[in-house]
Amino acid sequence: MRSRRPRAGWSSLVLVVALATGLTSCGGGGESDDHRVTPVRSATPVPGTGAPNVPAGPTATAPPEPVVAGELARDLNTPWGVAVLPDRDALVSSRDTGTITRFGPGTVPPVPVGTVPGSVHRGEGGLLGIAVSPRFATDHFLYAYLTTDRDNRIVRMTYVPGQPLGQPEVLLDGIPAGSNHNGGRIAFGPDGMLYAGTGEAGRKEAAQDKSSLGGKILRLTPEGRPAPGNPFPNSPVWSLGHRNVQGLAWDSTGRLWASEFGQDTWDELNLIRSGANYGWPEVEGAGDRPEYMNPVAQWATDDASPSGIAILGDVVYLAGLKGERLWRAPITGSTVGEPKAYFQGRYGRLRTVVAVGGELWLVTNTTDGRGTPRKGDDRILRLVLS
Template sequence: MTRTQKRGPAYVRRRGYPVRFLVLLIALLVAGCGSGGEAGPPPEAEDARTVETRAEGTTPGEPVEVRAETLVSGLELPWDVAFLPEGDALLTERDSNRLLRVTPEGEVSEVQTLDVATGNGEGGLLGVALSPEYAEDGYVYAYYTTEEDNRIARFRLGEEPEPVFTGLPSAGIHNGGRIEFGPDGMLYVGTGDAAEPDLAQDRGSPAGKILRLTPEGEVPPDNPVPGNPMYSMGHRNVQGLAWDGDGQLYASEFGQDAYDELNRIEAGENYGWPEVEGEGGEPEYTDPIGVWRPSEASPSGVAILRDGAVPQWEGDLFMTALRGERLWRVSLERGEEVGRESLLEGDYGRLRHVEQAPDGSLWILTSNGTDDRIVRLAPE
């Protein structure tokens, strides 16, 4: 990747949001080029296809051949997936508020509907995660939108959700929504700026942040700011969280009209929004390790392959692209990007999330609003 220097083409400064911001906001909602707008029907994808990849930046040698096939079709805007200990997956649908159970063979059944969630533009039933002690406590965590806010609740399957963290600002766009338990057993939460960019620089607001909470929704005593759930700040809309084998956290982030970002997240750091979009090179802000034009990305979920089905991809980060309609494979070395590759470009339309299954394959969720799917990517 060619990296630009300070005030080069990947540098964009933002200091005010009058008419231009309102026009962009309307365009995102109407055109669906942001994180949650729906597109038309997906391309006519075959049930299975062979994908040849370069494995650039990892193990040199012959190209890798993998197979992409539809595991499940007929879904309605699936948003997140979490795998149960026995191998089945829990799947959220954003607008229907349904929590589904999917077997490795692609059989789908409804577990329950979370009626407490209220669809609002890009809001609704979003992230899902399992308690680190799921085998003992049975808790499932969900991030969803209500009439008042975005919030996180936990529940046992079939039971009513019990809120553990409330008051996250909500709007028609930029609701964040990804939740993941980290290697330290804490709950990490990607939030958006809720269409109010200045909130991302407000330490008193949970918007435009990555939050770090205990499983009970409390602030851990070793957070960067005592008593504050903020782990990092200056984010526009975080919808992807993943850790590498060394415990390093990475996050994907929607830019505005210039650059989307992949960030290496450090505790207490400020990632610049709305003062900087892309690479600014200024000491008070932390630059991304990778940038993309929104037409190639508009990134959502990410996953880092560990003990996966394709050894050449070990340690690579995979990032789904909505507007870009592809899966990006990013090779990492010492926390930096050393190579990237575009996969499945235009084959399945908008891609919302990617998750590694227990068998080492990748499950990819589409987000087209019509006949959405789970696509399974695995070796031939």
């Protein structure tokens, strides 16, 4: 159940923005302006960094508008993670079936490439995030985050087009698993390290326990060991106090941003700092407590339930499941400007958004058991920025 509420005292540091959002695609149509979106404003330094949490201000040029330019794939079963290949084709994972499919401009229609053994679908678990090695052209490694019958784990295998997937090599196991709150996003950062967002699997206390891999963002070497420079000795933990992290992306300065599911009240967009504590379960949303990091922005859970995020041109794009919309928020200093919503209700639940060159690929997720599939679902949409 969702029951946590933000603690009293935070409201003096935030500004509730009334949004006028446009439903922008190939056509028009308005949305209501009653969405609760709260960019968090604070003049005090970000704890542990000395960096100011810079208030958002007007940008010199308004960010471009995302417009649907076509479909790259359709009739997919519970698509979850996307990994872009060097030739701009991509791989997509199926949460429920454990299969991986290749799609893209060079692969029409999509082609199944194999099944990852050991993946077990239960609730929100199964085959989740995937990522290709930064040295894929030479090592051909594909990484996956999956739920087994006893845990969540990160594996890697070889993928050579036209050949079967290689046998998975376990890099990290023992990540708590449950019917929900499994996290699952993995991505390589600009430092060449592998980052993973995990959930607390319904055991709230795990998020504050540094010895647990649940409710964390992890940072690993490509071989699965704790990365050099991690804040806690011999630990893969990069940050803690998370409820369920499912979005990871980096801006032009190399800073990590993450989306996080709230419980009843606030979903979050966070700017991630090494060793920082983001407060769950003591705080949901902004808590104005110096020991915990405030989110950069927060959404009412009905309006977001965020999964994947992408950053393109220092603008954050956030895919909403329950909110059934794509949020756009320009980065301004250490926070974001006024968020704007697109495609509300038009394509159903949205699971993942990825930046590919100068465009976005958006993954729908109406076949995940909580949506209402339509003919052709699920699909991957190609968005251009007008």
